[in-house]
Amino acid sequence: xxPPGAPLFARISGTGSYLPQRVVHNRELExxxxxxxxxxxxxxxxxxxxxxxxxxxxxxxxxxAARRALDAAGLVPADIELIVVATTTxxxxxxxxxxxxxxxxxxxxxxxxxxxxxCSGFVYALSTAELYVRAGKCRHALVVGTEVFSRLLDWxxxxxxxxFGDGAGAVVLSASETPxxxxxxxxxxxxxxxxxxxxxxxxxxxxxxxPFVQMDGGAVFKFAVRALGEAGEAVLQEAGLSxxxxxxxxxxxxxxxxxEAAARRLGLPxxxxxxxxxxxxxxxxxxxxxxxxxAVRDGRVRPGQHVLLEGVGGGFTxxxxxxxx
Ligand code: ACO
Numbered sequence: 001x002x003p004p005g006a007p008l009f010a011r012i013s014g015t016g017s018y019l020p021q022r023v024v025h026n027r028e029l030e031x032x033x034x035x036x037x038x039x040x041x042x043x044x045x046x047x048x049x050x051x052x053x054x055x056x057x058x059x060x061x062x063x064x065a066a067r068r069a070l071d072a073a074g075l076v077p078a079d080i081e082l083i084v085v086a087t088t089t090x091x092x093x094x095x096x097x098x099x100x101x102x103x104x105x106x107x108x109x110x111x112x113x114x115x116x117x118x119c120s121g122f123v124y125a126l127s128t129a130e131l132y133v134r135a136g137k138c139r140h141a142l143v144v145g146t147e148v149f150s151r152l153l154d155w156x157x158x159x160x161x162x163x164f165g166d167g168a169g170a171v172v173l174s175a176s177e178t179p180x181x182x183x184x185x186x187x188x189x190x191x192x193x194x195x196x197x198x199x200x201x202x203x204x205x206x207x208x209x210x211p212f213v214q215m216d217g218g219a220v221f222k223f224a225v226r227a228l229g230e231a232g233e234a235v236l237q238e239a240g241l242s243x244x245x246x247x248x249x250x251x252x253x254x255x256x257x258x259x260e261a262a263a264r265r266l267g268l269p270x271x272x273x274x275x276x277x278x279x280x281x282x283x284x285x286x287x288x289x290x291x292x293x294x295a296v297r298d299g300r301v302r303p304g305q306h307v308l309l310e311g312v313g314g315g316f317t318x319x320x321x322x323x324x325x
Contacts, residue, residue, distance in 0.1 A: 011180025016068025045256025049165025049281030086121025119313025121285030165281030169289025
């Protein structure tokens, strides 16, 4: 028990993830669009991605990841007092995917809501949940990033369809007497809405606009490198640490060249960066918790290490979370 008046911290007590069964290799895309494995690998580092089955929704993927995170934390759904889901591909217009997940999990009663910050979604959701935990509003929060991004792709557009994949990652964030999350930073620049968007909406039972991902690849690339660097530097400064103290950098997994440039900017060797984009593609809000879970389960992330999570995505939105494992 935490003594009265003692500072409260938020620590990740369990991680989990889930990838749909179907794996699509670059060679398979060569059959449908004018592209090549060589082009995709050299420009992005992506070799394959998982694609959800027709009946599989964001909440289905989230459910598997959440159950694994709860198991890892040694908790049951009834222990959860807050659910925050980051997704760009919700099951429905409403209610939130968090509420749908809540029903599937059987964790009814606690607060549940979605966060929409596209590829920065998990960093936004984790930073939000941390405030609830630190304020003493809940002991255990479930934070999930889940995407069926394949549904937003025009599979005839080679400029975008080769980049993305589906998946989900989850963490349980628990109140603790010892620090876990050390610093967080969230930012957005709404002037950049048009650089990366799905410019469509539903009205009167019809879809208006272009319901597929549209992006200025070059602008996104340049912005992502700068934003990841700045967010990382900001949380390190807030925590009184330097890049040399970072054991693992887990940046949003959009493109291996963006990841390498962001690591270089912080002066970190690529050996200290968790890279999953090669076998996951860009899973948007799911990319950071998927990569974290992989590195926790294979033993790379160990107790006492400093882990820097970074997100950047449409909006533009960007941010970072620095934590001690
Ligand atoms: N296969 C073959 N050729 C292609 C493909 C493809 N899949 N896609 C584009 N090309 C062509 C282009 O049409 C262009 O042809 P052209 O010169 O005849 O016009 C040529 O390849 C070069 O295109 P560039 O845009 O110069 O290629 P670049 O090296 O910039 O790479 C890329 C493009 C990979 C999209 C890069 O700009 C990028 O990664 N940007 C970041 C975008 C991103 O990661 N978005 C994800 C969402 S954002 C996020 O998660 C933060």
